[in-house]
Amino acid sequence: MGRPKALLPWGEGTVLAHHQRVWNLAGARQIAVVVDPANAAVLDELKRLNWVDVIVNDHPEDGMMSSLRAASAWPQWDEDLQSVAVVLVDQPQFPMEVVKLLVDLAATYADEICQPQCEGRRGHPVVLPIEVFAGLASTADATMRDYLGRLPIPRRGLEVETSWWLDDMNVPGAYERILELSAESGGLA
Numbered sequence: 378m379g380r381p382k383a384l385l386p387w388g389e390g391t392v393l394a395h396h397q398r399v400w401n402l403a404g405a406r407q408i409a410v411v412v413d414p415a416n417a418a419v420l421d422e423l424k425r426l427n428w429v430d431v432i433v434n435d436h437p438e439d440g441m442m443s444s445l446r447a448a449s450a451w452p453q454w455d456e457d458l459q460s461v462a463v464v465l466v467d468q469p470q471f472p473m474e475v476v477k478l479l480v481d482l483a484a485t486y487a488d489e490i491c492q493p494q495c496e497g498r499r500g501h502p503v504v505l506p507i508e509v510f511a512g513l514a515s516t517a518d519a520t521m522r523d524y525l526g527r528l529p530i531p532r533r534g535l536e537v538e539t540s541w542w543l544d545d546m547n548v549p550g551a552y553e554r555i556l557e558l559s560a561e562s563g564g565l566a
Contacts, residue, residue, distance in 0.1 A: 382467045382546055383419050387556075392469045393422050399469075403476045405462070407455045411444040413437040442513075445521055449513035459487050461510040463521070464502040467546040470559045471502070475542065479504060479535050486533045490525060493543065494534035500543030506530065 387395040393410070400408045409430035412419055415437075423431055434447040445463065454461075460483050475493065483491040483504035491504040503521070509530055518524035525532075537543075546552040 379549070381416060381419050382552075384422055385546070385552060387469050391422060392466060393419070393428075394426055395469045396464060396466065397426055397428065399471075399473060399476055400462070400464070402473060403480050405480075406458060409448065409451065409454075411448050442518070442520060445513045446516075449510055458507050460491075460504050460506055462502045462504045463510075465545065468501055468542075468544070470544075470555050471542055472562065475535070475537060476502070482533060482535050486531075489531045489533045490528075491533045491535065493537045495537045495540040495543060498540055498543060499532075499534065 383391065383393045385392050390398075396410075397408060407430060408428075409432050410423065410428060411432045411434050412423065414420070414433045414435065420431075430453065432448050432451045434444045436443040436447075448461075462480075462483070471493070479491060479493060479502065488506055490506070490509065492502065493500050503525075505525075509525070509528060512528075513521070513524065516524045518527070541555065541558050544551060544555060546555055
């Protein structure tokens with residue numbers, strides 16, 4: 378993208394501010410963010426947002442699994458958590474009502490992996506039972522897909538009506554497209 382995706386404009390703030398607001402409104406007990414300690418701009422935004430739970434990933438060059446391992450090994454998780462939602466910073470476009478449906482689904486099926494899907498395509502956010510999330514700290518699997526694929530844990534899909542909600546903002550054109558589609562659907566609020 379040429380700049381931190383977390384700091385892209387979204388609604389009345391940044392993508393990070395949007396995620397914080399959405400998950401607070403969804404009733405998340407704890408909202409933690411994984412950050413590269415060398416990214417001063419993101420750290421400044423986290424400070425501006427008064428973000429409390431910040432997890433440092435000392436190996437961001439190793440990709441998303443290094444962030445998942447850092448998050449899973451983080452010792453400050455609330456001990457009463459039953460599940461954890463893995464949310465990608467570059468997918469702020471999920472409407473609040475979909476997030477709430479996913480949270481409700483995960484509460485009903487707490488022992489299952491819950492995630493949105495459209496016509497068989499699964500996406501994020503993925504809600505993991507706490508034991509499954511904890512296992513990320515020590516897995517040798519290269520991706521979360523590999524890790525989850527070998528576990529005998531049932532998956533529960535939340536069927537969403539459109540697949541663009543599952544898209545990432547990896548290039549400027551994708552960001553512009555998602556921003557436009559979100560504005561059209563009222564998802565920027």
